Amino acid sequence: MRILYLLQVILLISCQSAPSGTSKGVEEEPRDSSAFKQTILLFPEKGSESQKLILSISLPEITGGKAVEDLVNAALYEGDAPQAYVDKIHSSYKEQYEAIKAIAGDSESANWYYTEEIQVLTETAVGPLNKPLLQIKRRIEAYTGGAHPSHNTQFYVFDTQNARRLSIEDVVQDVEALTQVAEAALVDKHLESLPDNFFLTEQGIGFHWNEYEIASYSEGEIEIVVSYDAIENLEILK
Numbered sequence: 001m002r003i004l005y006l007l008q009v010i011l012l013i014s015c016q017s018a019p020s021g022t023s024k025g026v027e028e029e030p031r032d033s034s035a036f037k038q039t040i041l042l043f044p045e046k047g048s049e050s051q052k053l054i055l056s057i058s059l060p061e062i063t064g065g066k067a068v069e070d071l072v073n074a075a076l077y078e079g080d081a082p083q084a085y086v087d088k089i090h091s092s093y094k095e096q097y098e099a100i101k102a103i104a105g106d107s108e109s110a111n112w113y114y115t116e117e118i119q120v121l122t123e124t125a126v127g128p129l130n131k132p133l134l135q136i137k138r139r140i141e142a143y144t145g146g147a148h149p150s151h152n153t154q155f156y157v158f159d160t161q162n163a164r165r166l167s168i169e170d171v172v173q174d175v176e177a178l179t180q181v182a183e184a185a186l187v188d189k190h191l192e193s194l195p196d197n198f199f200l201t202e203q204g205i206g207f208h209w210n211e212y213e214i215a216s217y218s219e220g221e222i223e224i225v226v227s228y229d230a231i232e233n234l235e236i237l238k
Contacts, residue, residue, distance in 0.1 A: 034059050036086050040094055042101055053097040054113040057086050060120045067163040075156055075165055114142045126200040134158040135199055152210050155199040168194050174234045181231055182207055185224045189214050204228050
């Protein structure tokens with residue numbers, strides 16, 4: 001069990017590069033630059049009765065020129081091109097999943113899965129910020145055995161005019177005051193600081209906390225939107 005647990009941890013934090021390709025026990029669907037889905041059979045000899053690892057990744061097309069494309073690749077894909085990023089995930093999960101066979105044998109009964117979807121939310125100016133913004137949402141859900149799956153949502157706000165990713169300090173001058181407003185909106189949570197995981201809407205500034213960041217797993221992910229009206233006395237940097 002300890003070895004299985006360690007494999008699960010390694011799987012969640014590593015993306016080791018390795019040659020990809022179709023092999024026995026792999027059912028691959030046609031893919032293009034933006035979508036990839038693959039089912040890997042742990043025991044190919046069992047056919048449809050075999051435990052499975054299902055990988056599903058959906059990536060958007062990014063427009064705005066090479067500078068913006070390089071910026072997004074660095075932030076989302078560890079500097080790789082999207083297809084190379086997909087190949088890393090594919091290779092890493094496939095290797096780790098098939099390694100289970102040598103340890104657990106037929107006793108491993110769980111089906112694993114990894115789903116990642118990256119969406120472009122906006123490509124124009126939003127709210128009071130008078131500049132073109134590329135906002136991206138990344139959603140990951142994974143199950144590698146255990147009591148429950150893991151979920152993670154990450155937002156990215158890019159200033160495409162200056163080819164840089166924005167932090168909350170680039171949006172609001174008095175971040176400490178904004179932290180107090182956000183903490184009041186959370187009611188029973190204490191915030192030492194605001195997360196980098198934020199997004200902008202026409203109504204306000206949204207913040208997202210993933211599982212275990214400020215609450216238990218059972219409480220789930222937490223998301224709030226602080227209206228611009230609530231922070232009208234805080235200077236919005238334009």
